[in-house]
Amino acid sequence: MKTRTKWCLLALGFGLGLSQYHSHTHHGGSIVHLFEWRWSDIADECERYLAPSGFHGVQISPPSEHIVVSKPHRPWWERYQPVSYNLCSRSGTEHELRDMIRRCNDVGVKIYADVVINHMCMADAGEGSRSTCGSYFNASREEFPSVPYSAADFNDDKCTSGSGNIENYQDIYQVRNCRLLGLLDLAQDKEHVRGKIVDYLNTLVDMGVAGFRVDACKHMWPADLKVLYGRLHNLNPKWFPKGSSPLIYQEVIDLGDEPIKAGEYYPLGRVTEFKYGAMLGSVFRKWNGYKLSDLRSWGEGWGLMPSDKALVFVDNHDNQRGHGAGGASILTFWEPRLYKMAVAFMLAHPYGMTRVMSSYRWDRHIVKGKDENDWVGPPSYPDGTTKPVPIGPDGGCGDGWVCEHRWPQIRNMVTFRVIVNGQPLCNWWDNGSNQIAFGRGDRGFIVINNDECFLDATLNTGLTAGTYCDVISGQKTGDRCTGKQVTVDSRGRAHFRISNMDQDPFIAIHRDSKL
Ligand SMILES: *[C@@H]1O[C@H](CO)[C@@H](O)[C@H](O)[C@H]1NC(C)=O
Ligand SMILES: *[C@@H]1O[C@H](CO)[C@@H](O)[C@H](O)[C@H]1NC(C)=O
Numbered sequence: 001m002k003t004r005t006k007w008c009l010l011a012l013g014f015g016l017g018l019s020q021y022h023s024h025t026h027h028g029g030s031i032v033h034l035f036e037w038r039w040s041d042i043a044d045e046c047e048r049y050l051a052p053s054g055f056h057g058v059q060i061s062p063p064s065e066h067i068v069v070s071k072p073h074r075p076w077w078e079r080y081q082p083v084s085y086n087l088c089s090r091s092g093t094e095h096e097l098r099d100m101i102r103r104c105n106d107v108g109v110k111i112y113a114d115v116v117i118n119h120m121c122m123a124d125a126g127e128g129s130r131s132t133c134g135s136y137f138n139a140s141r142e143e144f145p146s147v148p149y150s151a152a153d154f155n156d157d158k159c160t161s162g163s164g165n166i167e168n169y170q171d172i173y174q175v176r177n178c179r180l181l182g183l184l185d186l187a188q189d190k191e192h193v194r195g196k197i198v199d200y201l202n203t204l205v206d207m208g209v210a211g212f213r214v215d216a217c218k219h220m221w222p223a224d225l226k227v228l229y230g231r232l233h234n235l236n237p238k239w240f241p242k243g244s245s246p247l248i249y250q251e252v253i254d255l256g257d258e259p260i261k262a263g264e265y266y267p268l269g270r271v272t273e274f275k276y277g278a279m280l281g282s283v284f285r286k287w288n289g290y291k292l293s294d295l296r297s298w299g300e301g302w303g304l305m306p307s308d309k310a311l312v313f314v315d316n317h318d319n320q321r322g323h324g325a326g327g328a329s330i331l332t333f334w335e336p337r338l339y340k341m342a343v344a345f346m347l348a349h350p351y352g353m354t355r356v357m358s359s360y361r362w363d364r365h366i367v368k369g370k371d372e373n374d375w376v377g378p379p380s381y382p383d384g385t386t387k388p389v390p391i392g393p394d395g396g397c398g399d400g401w402v403c404e405h406r407w408p409q410i411r412n413m414v415t416f417r418v419i420v421n422g423q424p425l426c427n428w429w430d431n432g433s434n435q436i437a438f439g440r441g442d443r444g445f446i447v448i449n450n451d452e453c454f455l456d457a458t459l460n461t462g463l464t465a466g467t468y469c470d471v472i473s474g475q476k477t478g479d480r481c482t483g484k485q486v487t488v489d490s491r492g493r494a495h496f497r498i499s500n501m502d503q504d505p506f507i508a509i510h511r512d513s514k515l
Contacts, residue, residue, distance in 0.1 A: 020211075020229070020246065020268070020270070021247070021270055021308055021309065027418060027421055028056075028418045028419075028420070028421025029054055029055055029414070030056055030347065030354040030355065031055075031058065031110075031112060031354070031356070032055055032057075032058055032059070032358050032405045033058075033059040033313075033316070033355055033357050034060065034061075034405075035061060035317045035357070035358060035359055035360070035378075036061050036076060036079075036090070036360065036377070036378035036386060037060075037061070037091065037358075037378075037386075038091050038092050038096075038386050038388060039060075039091050039099070040096055040388075041388055041389045042104065043096075043103040043104060046058065046100075046107050047103060047104075047107050049406065050109045051107035051108055051109050053414060053415060054415045055405070056110060057109060057110030057111065057112055057210060058111055058112065059113075059114060060091070060100075060111060060114060061090075061091055061114055062079045062080065062082070062089065062115065062116050062215070063089050063097055063114075063204070064084065064086065064087065064089065064115070064116065064200065065083055065085070065089060065132050066078050066079045066081050066082050066083060066090070066121075066131065067083055067121045067125050067130060067131055068130045068131060068132060069081075070130075072375050074377040074384045075375035075376065076376070077375065078090070078377075079116075080183075080215065081116075081119075081121035081125060082116050082119075082120055082121065083135055083137040083146070084131070084133070084135045084146040085147060085196065085199070085200035085203075086133045086135060086146060087203070088133040089132050090132060090377075090378075091386065097207070101208040101209060102208060105238075105239040110209075110211070111208070111209045111210060112211050112212060112213055112247065112249075114212075114213045115200070115201060115204075115212050115213070115214055115215060116215045116216070117200070117201075117228070118180065118185065118186060118188075118219045118220050119179070119180060119184055119185050119186055119216065119219075120137075120139075120142075120149065120184045121137070121184065122181070122184070123140065123164075123179065123182050123183075123184055124139065124182060125137075125139040126140075127139060139184065142184055149186070149193070152190075153186060153187055153190060153192060154184050154187055155177045155187045156185075158173075158177040159177045159178035159185070160174065160177070160178075161174050161178045164179055165179045165180075165182055166178045166219075169258050171259075172259050175219060175258075176218075176219055176260075180216060188220055188227075189221070194224075194227060194228060197228055198228055198231045201232055202232060202233045205232060205233045205234075205235060205236065205246055206233060206236060208235075208239055210240070210246065210247055211246040211247030211248055212246060212247075212249075213249050213250075213251065214249070214250045214269075215251050217251050217252045217265055217271075218251070218252045218254070222265055222267075225250075225265075225268055226267075226268055229268055229269065232246055248268065248269030248270065249269060249270040249311040249353075250265050250269055250270065250271050251272050252265050252271050253274050253325045254271075254274065255275060255278065262305055262309075263305070266305070266306070266309045270310065270353060271305060271309055271310065271311065272311050273304055273312050273352060274324070274325045274326060275304055276310070276313065276314075276352065277312075277314045277315055277319065277326055277330055278325065278326040278327065278329050278330065279302060279304075280314060280331075280345070280346065281314070281326070281330050281342065283295060284331060284338050284341060284345075284450060285329060285331075286434065287329060291432075291433050291434050292430065292433070292434040292436045293430035293432055293433060293435075293436060295349075295436060296428055296436075298349060298351060299351040299352075300351075304351070304352075310352035311352065311353050312346060312351065312352035312354055312355065313346075313355040313356070314330075314332075314339065314343050314346055314357070315330050315331060315332045315339075315357050316355075316357060317357070317359070320332040320333075320357065320359060322370060322371050322374050328369075332357075333357075333359055333404050334364075337505075338450075339404075340407065340504055341448055341450060341504070341505070341506055343410050343413065344410070344448070344472070344508065345446075345448065347410075347413035347414060347416060347417045348416060348417070348438070348444070348446040348508065349438075350420075350424070350425050356410060356414065357404055358401075358402065358403055358404050358406075359401075359402040359404060360378050360379050360402060361379075361400045361401075363376070378400075379400035379401060387399050387400075389401045389403070391406075408475065409472050412471035412472065412475055413471070413508060415471070416471065416510050419444055419510045419511055419512055420443040420444040423440040423441030423442075423443050424440070425440060426438065426439040426440065426462050427460045427461065427462050429457070429459050431451070431455075431457070434449070434450040435448070435451050435455045435457070437457075439462040441462060442462050442463055442511075443510055443511045444463075444509065444510035444511065445462065445463055445494075445509055445510070446506065446507070446508040447459065447496045447508075449499075449500055449502075449505040449506065452500055454497065454498070454499055455497065455498040455499075455500075456496075456497050457495070457496055458493055458495045458496075459493065459496060460493055461492050461494050461509070462492055463494075463511070463514075464492070465489055465490045466514045467481075467485055467487050467488075467514070468485065468487075468494075468509035468513050468514050468515065469482075469483055469484075469485060469509070469513045469514075470483040470485070470507045470508065470513070471508050471509065471513050472504050472508050473502075473504065475513065476512070481513075481515055484507060486509050488509075
């Protein structure tokens with residue numbers, strides 16, 4: 001069955017124009033999560049790669065001081081266990097952080113800080129000064145003198161579960177007043193705690209960050225977050241228009257089966273849409289009878305949150321290793337062929353604000369479906385210092401850094417998204433199975449073949465007549481094309497042939513890839 005949509009689907013939903021949803025300088029660019037990178041490497045990456053490739057911003061790992069864990073040896077999750085708001089972390093010093101923010105802003109790449117404000121370290125994290133700036137803490141006494149926080153600043157008196165931990169996700173009071181996996185749960189309703197958190201966030205805003213990824217928001221009361229966000233300074237006028245407020249995206253895992261809903265957080269900022277990667281992974285894997293043609297109604301039509309509230313991603317640092325939400329359907333760099341197709345679909349489709357993952361490799365050791373090495377931290381020297389990210393002659397990364405954002409197919413689709421920004425989804429085509437195509441106004445067109453057979457079709461692209469260079473099999477360099485060429489006729493039609501055996505069975509062309 002051949003189906004074709006001639007009409008462009010106008011993007012639904014008007015944003016309110018508030019900058020906690022839309023950064024003032026956001027032009028369809030994507031955020032890349034440079035997970036566990038050192039500040040000095042991120043600064044270099046902004047200048048040499050992210051700015052020229054059209055990346056909008058970087059999500060950095062939490063910049064606050066955290067525990068140093070030796071058993072297991074320096075896991076990535078130690079950064080989600082703060083002991084103070086001093087700005088020294090595994091990624092570097094305060095000086096290096098400040099230098100990175102300045103250098104990235106100077107080339108137009110925004111910095112979004114991952115901030116952990118729901119909790120401090122685990123109750124059983126011990127005592128002493130095994131922390132990244134050597135600050136003393138005593139977890140069993142709930143003492144964090146360098147903030148300072150003490151026992152009265154935590155939620156223990158409000159928690160009603162037997163163990164003090166969250167035991168029942170159907171009970172919203174437990175989810176927000178008890179300890180998440182034993183992490184000491186801060187009382188954001190207390191003025192002292194509010195003041196300390198706001199000081200921390202405003203220090204970062206004044207340094208020049210453009211906003212925040214707020215960790216574990218499901219475990220905090222929206223009313224408390226509203227107070228915290230309401231006290232944030234405007235962005236630093238050195239780099240941002242006067243009166244701009246920080247962009248906020250909140251980590252809320254809502255797969256639809258719990259009483260706490262992502263919608264409670266929409267009035268406050270954007271929200272991470274975890275259904276996105278879980279569903280998209282299932283579709284590209286063809287699970288549950290899904291076909292790519294089902295993506296015709298992708299977005300709110302699939303029960304996803306409103307596009308102007310969603311921060312979307314194929315995988316994140318949690319669910320790429322079996323943590324968090326999404327389970328086995330999540331696609332990651334470990335399955336590069338399907339992964340590139342899914343990321344390309346995300347970047348071509350108008351729904352949501354997009355985030356691209358940039359990972360490191362680890363030795364997976366899967367026992368009965370669980371990865372025993374899901375804790376492994378970034379590439380590092382025996383003393384635990386994180387290794388720099390070396391860039392090879394082909395532009396890829398070495399020493400265990402995966403750098404999906406440097407894969408040419410992903411990088412070129414990040415550029416595609418900037419070029420088609422604001423254009424409606426047009427000219428949808430599918431073959432009733434796993435071959436699909438769609439355009440974005442008269443700016444760009446993508447064709448994907450995830451079927452077991454050849455794709456051979458003449459399609460309406462919406463583009464002006466000319467010869468275009470496919471940015472997946474190659475790209476335009478000067479006036480030459482290193483990949484496939486696509487000829488669009490005067491009526492906007494072009495013939496596409498994609499073998500299911502191709503290394504990357506999809507083609508993308510856009511206004512700037514015209515020869
Ligand atoms: C840390 O707290 C525990 C429990 O109250 C206490 O026994 C211990 O002496 C404290 N450690 C230090 C170094 O103060
Ligand atoms: C679409 O692809 C499927 C799956 O391989 C194939 O069986 C079918 O014939 C194709 N449909 C059309 C209309 O070309």
